[in-house]
Amino acid sequence: MNGNPVGWFEIPVIDMKRAKDFYASAFELEFEMLEMGPCQMAMFPFDHAQPGCSGALVKGPEYQPAQGGMLIYFMCEEVSARLNKIQAAGGELVQEKMSIGEHGFIGLFTDSEGNKLGLHSRQ
Structure with missing residues (x-):
């Protein structure tokens, strides 16, 4: 495998507007909206020329916010x-x-x- 092994993440949400407003304010981001079947997705910005992965906020029948399990760290x-x-x-x-x-x-x-997430910095 070449490059980084993780390429995508999805963060479950209950209220898409509330979640978009939270992440837009907390991380100074803008989202692109997409619908895939029964799911609404708010896509995090992604620059294919830069290293790392991106993901989306996702509201759908199979998506439930959680405190346990995987932990995603934002740089x-x-x-x-x-x-x-x-x-x-x-x-x-x-x-x-x-x-x-x-x-x-x-x-x-x-x-x-209600999702638990992390931050990482070098300083």
Whole structure:
């Protein structure tokens, strides 16, 4: 396998407008909407020329927000500053900025839908 092994993620939502508003405010993003069968998808921005993966907020019959299971980490410039924006947008702090040694820093939060997610930065 060449390149990064993860290419896509989907974050379950209950209320698409609330979730889009939360992520737009917390991460300063704009979304492209797409419908696939019974599912509504709000696509995160993606630049194919850059490394990494992208994904979508998804509302559908098989999608339920969760605190357990997989944990997706969003990259950011600085964890504490982004956690402040997340809390201002209505998210809840789970784990304050914490060093992970030579790998940088992480923090954890819950989004507007109750999903637990993480942040990662080098500083």
